[in-house]
Amino acid sequence: MTATTEATRQPAAPLAVPRRTEGARAERRLAALLCAPAVVVMLTVTAYPIGYAVWLSLLRYDLRFPNRQEFVGLGNYVAVLSDGYWWSAFGVTLAITVISVAIELVLGLALALIMHRTLVGRGTVRTVVLIPYGIVTVAAAFSWVYAWTPGTGYLANLLPEGSAPLTEQIPALGIVVLAEVWKTTPFMALLLLAGLALVPDDLLRAAQVDGAGPWQRLTRIILPMMKPAILVALLFRTLDAFRIFDNIYVLTKGNNGTGSVSILGYDNLFKAFNLGIGSAISILIFLCVAVIAFLFIKLFGTAAPGSDTEGRR
């Protein structure tokens, strides 16, 4: 988005200033020089690895068979997309993403409303709500592991004797979603709180005078006015949730059909040492994330962040 705005602005500049002075030109040169290190760093740390991953994904390249390296074009993509393991991991990832983001949105909104309306101890309430977000994901995931493991856990002890929820697909996925929701609801709440601040109190009072109940005020005034904030929050969280790795890695290692696409990519890269297939999976994840971002902006375009028509109704 920033790239497009810059691209449209730059050609316009010479028109606005037809004759440039020597000083202005020198200043532009300096500006370019000052930007150069940042651009070089960005290119080396992002563009190069991405380009290299794309190149690797076109090769048959297994570290264990260095002599059998060859160019296979899109062969790795065909192998991945025609494999049942990819699609089951894709289904698991999608389910985790949709369920956890939906729960987070509802809970986050409730928390945001509470934080917005709190009169006493506002700072304390906000701090308390933010604690889970401040805890390192892996550390939190380990405490969930122990809590749900029979023998070491207080939560597992609440279940009937002999049940080990982390070893079965559906219960384990439920725990993954729970850990995700617990962890990132505060983030959602914080983004929504910023949106709530945009709703003018006068409007709400006027609606109240006109006889609108609390539910009507929420659905007719607060939510429509918060739409840009909700979309930003949903976009961020969906992109994040789709790339889920750490919680699953610690909770189940992807066993018993709980692996996400990121876990599948990791296993193929770092357990099977298959750089070709693993890179193809990484690129596919990258494309999925791009498609999600694109869909958000196209479908909810009216209020997407950065669009010109923001706020149009």
Add this chain to the structure above:
Amino acid sequence: MRFPAGPRRRAAALVGAALVGALTIAGCGSADGGVVLRFYTPADGATQYAEAAADCTTAAGGRYRIEQVTLPRQADDQRLQLARRIVGHDQTIDILGMDVTWTAEFAEAGWIRPFPARAAAEIREGTLEAAYETGTWQGQLYAAPLNTNTQLLWYRKDLMPGGQPPQTWDELLGIATGLAAQHRPAWIEVQGSQYEGLTVWFNTLLSSAGGQIVAEDGAVTLGQGDAAEQALMIMRRVATAPGADPSLSQRDEGTNRLAMESGQAAFMVNYPFVLPGIAENKGGAFLDKNGNPTTQHTGRKVQGVFKWAPYPAVQPGRPANVTIGGLNLAVSTTSRYPAQAVVAVQCLRNRANQLRNAVEGGVPPTLEALYTDPAFQREYPAWREIKQSLDTASVRPKSPAYQSISIVISALLNPPAEIDPPRTEAELVRQVQRAVNSEGLVP
């Protein structure tokens, strides 16, 4: 605005460059100029490996110094770190402590060097045949055996008819069925969870029935004869026997041991660590007069009736070929001192160091002579059965793609109760072939 490059900035740049340079030099080790061999070992037993490194440094009399470096606890993490270092041309990695299953993979990838013929012959002398076999690939020795490990049958003497353990899986299943009918403990504890342990169980049954997963030339031999069908049938029968452990599909060595100690199991196949384990756990649960676990203090505990026997055979009169584990030592191809590293490996696996690993670390040695050593026998009450099991041992499939093979096998055989022998066998052959060819994904 422009900043003149003043003397201050130049000085700062010089200091920075000097720092980077100093760090780089320090990172290369061997600050005292001598030969430093870095010896990477798993975290389990690291204390004993460090002591061995110190002893061998002393014995070398200044020719080299061995520096022990500890790797993570999980085998997968160890393998990843070693592979990353060697692929990244780390010249400071000299000696690798390797799981027995990695030999073919590391050798084929060009990460470890074959031992020179003379050293290989010296290492072979007095070493258990099956252990030596785990370190070879295409007829050459790539990794020198340090420790080994094998499974035995552990059983409850009070539950056996006539107090005698079964010799075969058929007998074992017969006894378990009888126990279930009498409402006495009848669980058969095996490694049924979806991990390497399940592959090992399958490999043991398959080779005991005369089969093999993959030949060394890469041909998938799993489907030849009826060995695979026999092995799969036994796995299915164990998982579906009357009174079978309901959590069998989630059991690993650790939870097997706990199930046995809880008094609910009659049989278990497992490694010798379970013997000190039950003593540490106060002898396990109390037992009533039928042998069932009870919370009452009857004065009789599992430990009192906990015995061991050779691993059950698949065919009567033909001892089981138990899959062995263990740790081997290899020399990396990136090492700058391969000749010294070979000498150091021979020292690290000498009699004194192997005895220390056995007594303090609890891992059986690979030198045959140690099995007649009273110090070793004292520490290992089950030494006779361990030795017997090692003499008829089988090794895991030798293939550079072993990791993928193991992943697909354990994924297909879990849960064991749902194994459908002819259909599962066909699927195994197909997926193992793909793994050997490094085609497609691993789950």
